[in-house]
Amino acid sequence: MLEKVLIRNFLSRNSYSAGVVVSLFILLLCYLTSTIYWNDIAGLANYLAANPQNVFADQEYWRLVTTLFVHGDLKHLLSNSMLLMVMSYYVYSHYGAKVYPFLSLLMGALVNLLVLASFEHNITLVGISGVVYFLWGFWLYLFVRIQRHIPLYRRFMKVLIVGSALLIPEVFEANVSHLAHYLGLFLGVINGACYFMVYGTKIRRFEEWESVLEEPLDASMDYVRTTSPIEE
Secondary structure (H helix, E strand, C coil): CEEEEEEECHHHCCCCCCHHHHHHHHHHHHHHHHHHHHHCHHHCHHHCCECHHHHHHCCCCCHHHHCCCCCCCHHHHHHHHHHHHHHHHHHHHHHCCHHHHHHHHHHHHHHHHHHHHHCCCCCCECCCHHHHHHHHHHHHHHHHHHCCCCCHHHHHHHHHHHHHHHCCCCCCCCCCCHHHHHHHHHHHHHHHHHHHHHHHHHHHCCCEEEEEEEEECCCCCCEEEEEEEECC
16 A cells, blocks of 8 residues: 655754744843833833824824834733744744744734724724734644645644634733734734745745555555655
């Protein structure tokens, strides 16, 4: 019986070795910017966070980016830190700086723009959760498309289990912008789909398959495997 087995693919290699450095750098920016905001160091706190008044009325659009690095308190910052560190490491290590931090922060700013436009009151929006959810959406979509040696239903089950465990909060809090979370996730999936449309052929070239021949040893139908490479 001949079976085709995947030996390695695009996600088997780590092309960008500075993943830890980049992830720690962005995380450090979050800690430094939040500390400045909490303590109003050098009077800079008034120029960091975003709300509808200072973005739309005052046209201070840089706040769409700076407010990503600001967090309401230490608990808020810590709740984002672990997922940001893990996902930014994986995304940078496999897809490079063009996806993280550049595209991710751009999409985070877009999420902030859309959420602020939906506010009826002058509410301040802070935090990098939209970027975290963007990274998850981007990674999970491409996981489904790339890991095709895993049956499709199992890929979807893995995504569903991980998504349910990590992305759906146990309690919906009034002071948390869940709209920012799910806009980030949606944009992550859309950008993942666009990325695969552009680079899908290149991604497939990293696949290495082997044919595995299972031969019966005796009447008990025990099998032994022999392998040879397959070209696609």
